[in-house]
Amino acid sequence: MVAYLSRDFNVITVDWRPLTRYPCYLHSLINTRLTAQCTAQIYAFLTHYGAAPERITCVGHSLGAHICGMISNHLTRKQYRIIGLDPARPLIERMKSNKFRLSIDDANVIQVIHTNAGFLGQEDNNGHLNYCVNGxxxxxxxxxxxxxxxRCSHFLSICYLxxxxxxxxxxxxxxxxxxxxxxxxxxxxxxxGKVNPFEFASLIREYHIGNDAPDDARGCICIDVPYAKHCPFTDA
Incomplete structure (x- = not known):
């Protein structure tokens, strides 16, 4: 939140801690539906009174990333932009319907930042632009x-953004x-070792992540982040 405020964004945070009784992950998972429905009311209120959808970004970490996707289930017009930070994997892969998780149809622009794919984070590339940070x-x-x-890798997605x-x-x-x-x-x-080093070097580019990335960017990109600043989770 502080990072966005440093850039003169307006920020609305959704505090759903009463619905996430630690350590019961299943309790949190069930309540993603209610949280998405209530948050959709806030989104609808803002857009009804003139907020441009193109200037609204839903940012969610872990189960929060899936909540961002599920918000569009309760809107007459899907969102414009979602940034999913290492969307949660446990039990999510058992859900056959995309209505209860982040999917590529939930917004016009979806960016996913993977930091613990295949473990606590989903392995699927469920965004238009997918970043694999440090693998x-x-x-x-x-x-x-x-x-x-x-746990540390899962939370670092927040710090990188x-x-x-x-x-x-x-x-x-x-x-x-x-x-x-x-x-x-x-x-x-x-x-x-099978790739010619000169050929590999020719593929290297500079990439923005987060709201600075172009809306029309597509694909899966492996990026190198050589530090983990702004993060309290490295010793978690």
Whole structure:
């Protein structure tokens, strides 16, 4: 939120903590429907009184990303832009209907930032523009046992967006059409021994993430983020 306020955005936050009784994940999952319905009323109020849909972005982390998608179920016209931060995976993949999760039909522009794909975050590229940060699976800044690494990686999606928003920053990246990759060692971009290094270098571009990314950008991109500022979760 602070990152957006630093850029003179207006910010509305939805506090649904009373509906998310820790540690009962199932309780939270069930209440995503109610949260989406109530949030849709706020969205409809704003647009009814003149707010341009193109200037509204729903940003949600984990289950919040799916709530952003489900808001469009309660609107006569779907949203314009959604940014999903590592959309939650546990139990979500069992839902056969896209009505109860973020899907590519929920907005005209959907960006998904993957940081723990295949673990706490979804593996599917369910956005128009999908970013796999540092491989998109386990972040190099996260230490400890597998559970701690996954939790830390999952939350870092928030920090990466905040850093990009604060600084209007671009990140080096390459297309990765096959989705997020397991990277070992210090690598943060998918370098294969079978790829000519000059050919690989020719694919590298600078990319904006978040609201600075162009609305018409499409595909899956692996980006290198060499730090994790603005984040309290690295020791989680």
């Amino acid at each position: 998109g699976r386990i972040q190099p800044f996260c230490k400890g046992n597998p559970i701690r690494k996954s 905040a850093t990009a928003t604060f600084k209007h920053k671009k990140f080096m990246g390459v297309p990765c059409p096959n989705g997020c990759l397991n990277l070992s060692g210090s690598k943060r971009l998918p370098v294969s």
